[in-house]
Amino acid sequence: MQDANDVTDQPVLGPAAERTSGSREKGLNRVLEILEFLHVTQRAIGIGDLAKGVNAPRSTTYTLVRSLVDAGLLEMEGDGNRVYFGKKLYLYGMDYVRGNDLLRRGRQEVDNLSRETGETSELCMLQSGRYTIVHSSPGTRPFRISSATGLQIPLPWTASGRLLLAGFEKATIQDMVSDDDLLLPDGRRLQLDDFIADIATARTTGYCITSGLVDAYTKCLAAPVFSVTGKVEATMCLVVPIDTAKEKTDELIALLRERAARLSIPG
């Protein structure tokens, strides 16, 4: 049974990026992969499957998971076979929030905004070179507009992405954006130069609107939140039906920009 049917056999391709070319991987890296895997999985998973998922030896995975469970970063689910994130990660996460004015106030503003407008509202940031929905508040529309906290989407698909990249070098942007990212969900392919032009435009206008990029039914309105140094730290955005009238979106953009500006003021 030592033939080629096992997942671990070849470095052919892991689920995501695997350059596990050789052999021995640092334990910490394995752990980081485990956490990331659980993050995309979004639910408890058996240790065996976890080992497959991150393409790690079973024995190693058992050892690491035990450490993590003991430390409280992971928790055993009910039956004691599956694992998922643990309380400690929640506590560390709250520590992060406490130490981060922008996030704390941003969450508040987003909640307010979606309550006032009835639309889905989000706070977005760059997270190690990726666009990330850091907080979102659903809005009151009957059909649920997609978007969950922690979701990561290619930068070129979003209005926020065009704002967040303001001020970056072309080379840097090129590094952050893969070829796949430029292929929109509807099949169209965006040119990198066009995207960079969009970024420049968004920078000067001070807001950004995209229509039907992530999906064909929604429009995304975004406004930048600046740090004291003038860098774009985050964006606030509203997700509305694509057929929303211009007067309405103008109104929303104005509101959004006002709130984003308020967030930009420290304290």
Place this chain on the structure above:
Amino acid sequence: MQDANDVTDQPVLGPAAERTSGSREKGLNRVLEILEFLHVTQRAIGIGDLAKGVNAPRSTTYTLVRSLVDAGLLEMEGDGNRVYFGKKLYLYGMDYVRGNDLLRRGRQEVDNLSRETGETSELCMLQSGRYTIVHSSPGTRPFRISSATGLQIPLPWTASGRLLLAGFEKATIQDMVSDDDLLLPDGRRLQLDDFIADIATARTTGYCITSGLVDAYTKCLAAPVFSVTGKVEATMCLVVPIDTAKEKTDELIALLRERAARLSIPG
């Protein structure tokens, strides 16, 4: 200036448990210590100090911190010297919340409760054998009653502790409670057997009140939240001034028990 005033000098006592007697420590363990250290520190810290704080070699600490920063678990603070928790930990924390009904609804109930009563309200759980304030909502009193999310307090000092330990073996309880834990802040020493008796009482009465244990000015009212299996999963509690009249506390306890019971019902 290399005398005994510095935190790092001797392995005499680390902040927590240190048996770093020997030499080569697993990288993952170092990381876990780093995270825990940041958690108790509650603010960004220089890498050098961090190395001292966790009693790890400087070179190693630099390497590990770099990995963690690259992974987004930690972030460099402003000037680029100090580090603290990163966005990724926040995201993982939110994943935990999403996968955990009890916590999600518990936070909600706590917020409601403190708004309705005006008192400080908390959701508490056991976290690797320690009492932990998982969520707290301040209340409206002029003087701020202490208590922060993530704070860990010896079990015997709290009303919640007496409820959370219901159903545990005496031996298990003994393991969870150190001698220091039994020494109350006011100098009195609690006998382990008395504490265990308290636990039994709390179990039968279905709530617990302690007066002036953590500090001399407050009373703590707590009620248990049960899992489907009947185990005490968490407690909700209210922190009120110690001179609160009995009629008032009776009323609050009734409310608390009702809400805690509601939380116990799954879904």
Place this chain on the structure above:
DNA sequence: GCGATTTGTCTCTTACAAAAGACACATGTA
């Protein structure tokens, strides 16, 4: 019922990560 698969634990080996330490460069301060 009986193979086939999965799970959790253990042992042994060696590739390599943790640690020591040297370095260059900032600071601060006597």
Place this chain on the structure above:
DNA sequence: TACATGTGTCTTTTGTAAGAGACAAATCGC
């Protein structure tokens, strides 16, 4: 000006953690 003290990056050494593999026990599939 010299002198301590802290910071960030190297290189080298070696103790050990990651990994392979074997196992019994549990679970599945029919």
